[in-house]
Amino acid sequence: MESMIEFRNVKKAYGDKTVLKDLSFCVEKGAFVTIIGSSGSGKTTALKMVNGLLRPDFGDIFISGENIRGKNQTQLRRNIGYAIQGSVLFPHMTVEQNISYVPNLLNKRNKQKTRDAVDKWMRIVGLEEDMKQRYPAELSGGQQQRVGIARALAASPDILLMDEPFGAVDELTRAQLQTELQRIYRQTGVTVLFVTHDIAEALKLGTKVLVMDRGEIQQYGRPAELLNRPATEFVRQLTAQQRRTCHLPDDRLADCRYSGMRWDEA
Ligand SMILES: Nc1ncnc2c1ncn2[C@@H]1O[C@H](COP(=O)(O)OP(=O)(O)OP(=O)(O)O)[C@@H](O)[C@H]1O
Ligand SMILES: [Mg+2]
Incomplete structure (x- = not known):
């Protein structure tokens, strides 16, 4: 698969406080990646690096295989849509x-x-x-x-960055916006990075989910993988509720099949 966004050993500190420890991950072209994690784990910091609002202290970020270090900011942002809450x-x-x-x-x-x-x-x-x-x-x-x-x-844009875009709306409007965003995503083929605090939303919207805690990746995988094989205790607890009552939409059910108390990969 063609890579759209790649973080390679990205480190970031504010003063002596390290926020991103050694972040490496790859977002494939056309993927919808949801990012979830505890407050202060560095999600917004990572997102802002993609369109050059912040720069890594160490490491590199590639967009369509091109290192964005020193790239013209205006040009960079022309291909990237950024929607934040507030x-x-x-x-x-x-x-x-x-x-x-x-x-x-x-x-x-x-x-x-x-x-x-x-x-x-x-x-x-x-x-x-x-x-x-x-x-x-x-x-x-x-x-x-x-x-x-x-x-x-x-x-x-080729890339859409969304930082808790549906944070301040009621459940019904949120569900509508989710459906609309999914339709837009399918229609346009845009690559999406979407930060959320809501694990149900992360599992529902993401083709892949990136779980962060304290500046480190806990797990990066398909929703079914997080549910079936949580990589850490943090992920296990985060997804515990969903494992009991799985809310995956129908088109994702092909990914996994429910048997008793847990999800099995088909
Ligand atoms: N400009 C700044 N100066 C100093 N510290 C900062 C700055 N911006 C963010 N931080 C700190 O860096 C850490 C990561 O912040 P970030 O905004 O990336 O977290 P987050 O995962 O998006 O959190 P939330 O879920 O609450 O939005 C936090 O501890 C925050 O206080
Ligand atoms: Mg944030």
């Missing part, structure tokens, strides 16, 4: 202006192309047409998150 939207811009921000930079001369892109992505994430002229403060939290996702996707 104040991601420009508050002084309307929904339309927020979503068209990057497309405007990309096709300066073709305004119609930008308008079409805005319409398309608003439709895909399920935002009503009449929301275009509203400001972020005039939207609900869930709607703001949809705008954030639309804005990240409107640049047609």
